[in-house]
Amino acid sequence: MNENLRRQIAELTAVHKGLTNIVEGDAETILSGKVPFEASADGLETISDSFELELIIPHDFPEKLPQVKETGGRIGADYDHRNSDGTLCLAVPVEQRRVFFEQPTLLGFVNRLVVPYLYGYYYWKTYGRHPFEEAPHGYKGILGHYIDTLGLRGDLDALAVICFLFEHGYRGHHQCPCGSGLRVRACHGPALRAFHEHHTPETLLSDFIAIFEICFQKYQKGELAFPQSLRLQIMRILNRLKG
């Protein structure tokens, strides 16, 4: 564990004092204990609750974000937003990173991602519906995140965006991948820059695979046709990945 992580853990446990168990492994540190909180959200009730949590913090944090498990046996398989390995599915990866970068510390991670998630669970358990929006599962959730966040017309635009990010990163003077005909900086500039900044090579690749997979299936069914330029771009990317 490096000094930065040690400090981050100290900052986290100064606020969430119940996280008292620390087990340090080679590649990750596991922090566990009770996390009581009082949480409020605009227009919704304030709740007080406490969950038993386990935070699996990779030593290359914040390059990789922690995984979280609820160990008190409250959040069961009947809850939609739990992965099969028992980790809590806080958000699609790039959105996790978007929210995380609002306060890029372990404490920010818990307060901005974990606690809102637990609030959502509490609300769902109590009222049978979710207080905030939900993302569709799997690749659809990832695709949907791009479409919603950027206000895109459809799947093909999302594919163009992820290809653009994958191939160029951020280029303000290029044509915007959304198809508006404008330059990036005059169109989706800030949003694309944010995506670019929040992505790691790993999340970029997995998002590319997710969106390409959906579009490719639609292409195979004849529901979608790739324009020539996009097709060439995809070929370049796939070749690069093979290499």
Place this chain on the structure above:
Amino acid sequence: MTVDITKYSKFLEHVANEIDIPPGKYQDAVDRYKAVGRWLEEGEYPECPGDVSIYPQGSFRLGTVVRPIRNGIEASYDIDLVCEMPLRKPETTPKVLKAMVGDRLSENQTYRKMLDSEGKRCWTLEYAEQDGVGFHVDVLPAILDGGGLLSAALAITNKDGSAYSWSASDPRGYGAWFDGKNRAATARVILEQRQEIERRAPAIFASVDKVPDQLVRTPLQRAIQLMKRHRDLGFNHHARIEFAPISIIITTLAAHLYANETDVYSALSGIVGKLRAHASLVEGKPIDRSLAGMGLVQRRSDGTWYIGNPVNPDENFADRWHEDDHARARAFFGWVDVLQKDLVNILAETNPRLLNEHLGRALGASAISKHFNILIPPTPVVETPPRIHIARPAKPWRRV
């Protein structure tokens, strides 16, 4: 839950220590008055052969110093010094004596700047604050007049407009009388307290032997300090200040009524209880026979009051008590009732917050704050969970 007496007594002891003069400041004060003394002793006084003698009187001498409160704020310590000149009454006049001392102080560049305008009986030197603590040194010009307990009674000067007259005072006799009342208790606590003082201020006193007896405090002295502080706070308002019980009355009656109790609470509750037993005198009614026999507070047939100076029965400390429809007498016994309520009956208080508030009002919030945990150990703070407001939350998802 009520307050434990042993803890409460310890608390009172600590609070009294808090409002007392700290050992370092005591040493500063002594150094300063000694310097004033040397300056006065080294003066050339025409037609005044013999040695000038300088010594402290009042609370500094008696060990009942309290850091004064003025307008609700802790103010400078008052140190009273007697400057006894080697003259007899026939050889001088009050005006000459007063000027002799004042002139000598003015000859010193430093003292001239510190000298306040001439007081009724004293010359006052105002020392600038150091670490937020200042001193006033009152220098009382006096000559030996003989008589009294130690044949040490003084003639002091009295200025009334431009006229000067003599009056009597016997600070040495009074000090000796007070020491007598305090002697057994002093012997009991002296070694223990000297060691404690040396522990607290080792740099100031090289060894236990150097810790002056002047810094040792008995339960009597502690009780007087607490009563004076309570008086200072209770009579803080300008409309009441002129009726505030004077320190010499508090000190005299407390010393008379002290029954060698071994802790501060017992001393204080004993003294206050016996003072309250005198209250029916205000209505002209008789008091308990044994107390009446002591004759400490007397009501004369003409309605006037008498509290005698123990070393000079001719001096009546209560000579103004009948004025304004016995305003000072009423104020005194009213104050004694409040003392009972604030510092004795307080043991029944069960709510720590109210206890803190009441004691803070009675003795000063800053004086009690450091020691309140003797009474009520701080309860472990119940951890309040972190409060989090959710804005722009992420949408929960699931890998397939």
